[in-house]
Amino acid sequence: MGSSTLLIRLRSKKATVNQDISDSKNKIAALEDKISRLSEAEKSLSSSISDLKAIQSDIDDFEVSKSKWQGETERDFIGKYNSYAIFLKKYKSDTEEAKEQIEEALENAKEEKSNTSIGLSNLEGILVGLETDIASAKENV
Numbered sequence: 001m002g003s004s005t006l007l008i009r010l011r012s013k014k015a016t017v018n019q020d021i022s023d024s025k026n027k028i029a030a031l032e033d034k035i036s037r038l039s040e041a042e043k044s045l046s047s048s049i050s051d052l053k054a055i056q057s058d059i060d061d062f063e064v065s066k067s068k069w070q071g072e073t074e075r076d077f078i079g080k081y082n083s084y085a086i087f088l089k090k091y092k093s094d095t096e097e098a099k100e101q102i103e104e105a106l107e108n109a110k111e112e113k114s115n116t117s118i119g120l121s122n123l124e125g126i127l128v129g130l131e132t133d134i135a136s137a138k139e140n141v
Helices: 003-061 071-139
Strands: none
Touching: 003 071
């Protein structure tokens, strides 16, 4: 293969590697944004779960005394109170599940960013090698 043909191939590879580097940098930036948003969502859900636990504790500790509640009013209140407690428990459970899903997505995004960063580093190494090869090929033309 002639030096000029080799030079053309090396420049073509360099262009491809440069495009891959650009794509990797864009992907890393998008992943950093995703990680930031997921972290904020996780913090918000953690706060909400703490609030829900406090409310649930208040509900669990609430006592209907016979001196304050009697007859139909007592039964009506207890029915609504129990419905509210069940709803709150379900809502808390759903919120905890959503937080777990966000934590999993966050870990996946961090892992993907790490892998992409490693790939970027490898591409940058390849680029250095190509530039050296191109300089050598130019000397032989």
